[in-house]
Amino acid sequence: MTVRHKVNDEKIIISSAGHSRIGRREFFKNAGKSIAGAALAKMLPEWLNAEEMPKKNVLFIIVDDLRPELNCYGSKHIVSPNIDNLAATGMLFNRAYCQVAICSASRSSVLTGVYPDKTKVYWNDKHFRDALPDVTTLPQHFRNNGYHSISISKVYHDGFEDPKSWSEPLMELKGIRNEGKFPAGFPFSGQPTRDADVPDNIHCDGVTADRSIEVLRRIKNKPFFFAVGIIRPHLSYLCPKKYWDLYDPNEIKLSEHPFLPKGLPGAAMPYMNESLKKRTSSDDLRREFKHGYYACTSFADAQIGRILDELENLKLADNTIIVLWGDNGFHLGEQGLWMKATNFEATTRVPLIVRVPGMKNKGVKCNRFVDSVDIYPTVCELAGLTLPEHLEGKSFVPLLEDAGIVWQQCSFSQINGKKGMGYSMRTENYRYTEWVGTDEKTVGAELYDYRNAGEDINLAIDKNFKSIVEEHAKMLRDNWRPKWPY
Ligand SMILES: [Ca+2]
Incomplete structure (x- = not known):
């Protein structure tokens, strides 16, 4: 392994980027707070023209557990023509990460x-x-x-609805959500199978x-925020x-990395799901599992396509911002x-595609x-709404204007594990x-180098990577929002 060489390379990269690196904290200083009226309009790309246009609708599609394993993300084995088409007419984000x-x-x-x-x-x-208790959510x-705000199926998690x-x-569609438990009178009874x-x-x-489709026909004449949950x-x-x-x-190819990273600290040991372990206990079962995931990905894509087609049919597409987002990935x-x-x-990286009427960078993939x-x-900026004071995220409208500009150098995720919080x-x-x-106190650390062994080897315990670990530990503390508990 040419570890030392890699260490030196990375040192140069990190230190040279030091002055121009935009961390989250600087975002907040510069632009993260409430920006209203003229100031907001000034920042927006010309094509957006939010003040002169009629109110734009928002179609917000949340897809459950969708990996960025889609044709438009380079996974050519996946049949996802409708999401691909959305990506071809919008902007695809290659490095979008969920927070948990x-x-x-x-x-x-996301919604708060x-x-x-x-x-x-x-x-x-x-x-x-x-x-x-009093937070204003995105749909709220x-x-x-003045928008008509409406949702269907799983947008907030089941049992954690938010009427406000x-x-x-x-x-609701809970009655027919899982395992084919259809409500009485539903046209198909019993357990459907893959056949x-x-x-x-x-x-x-x-x-x-x-x-x-019915909802779109009903609300087409008023500005709407329509959140659709795809299960x-x-x-x-x-x-x-x-x-x-x-x-x-x-x-169907099985992962070439079917093992936990060498040197994974005990604190990072995931909660295992015994029934899923059982269901994937042989190569045949593993292929069957992936087959099911892929089939359901294509099924979800087809349903999304039907909704997007109706948006076109109703001539709403030219005045509707579309966001398609996966809430988390899946190993x-x-x-x-x-x-x-x-x-x-595998779980933190998610698909994210945004399409805005009039945008010029159609089909661009943002890295x-x-x-x-x-x-x-x-979404607020795109629709011309002021930003509530409480927001901790940073609008990426500038990336829709130019996907290659200098931007934040990191993304954050976390998991509340068995022995503490894993900030990643x-x-x-x-x-x-x-x-x-x-x-x-820190009870474990992980460092993975994606140019080398990736997630196969935890390098945090390799003394050759001490300086990289220290740089990253500092960067994590300097940029994490909100502050760490210490
Ligand atoms: Ca999910």
């Missing part, structure tokens, strides 16, 4: 616009209003600004698409046969895991770091994670 790879924690952060240390939602066990902010966010009650040659709307997301490819992998048939199980065998809730790339928490201020930072070449115990 857990449904409710991730969604709570603050990091998890403020929402206090780290798992699927708390409501953000426990810690932030649109509602307060919406202009009308949530359209069931059934119509799309036998399954939850098919019904979501049907109802979303697949979250488990269980139920979708019509035709989507399974898109993939040949014999051609499909990477690190030997079949789960989410880790700080690895700058974006945090999911940045979505709230971005992705930089250009590295991921650095520090585990902080309840006594506020």
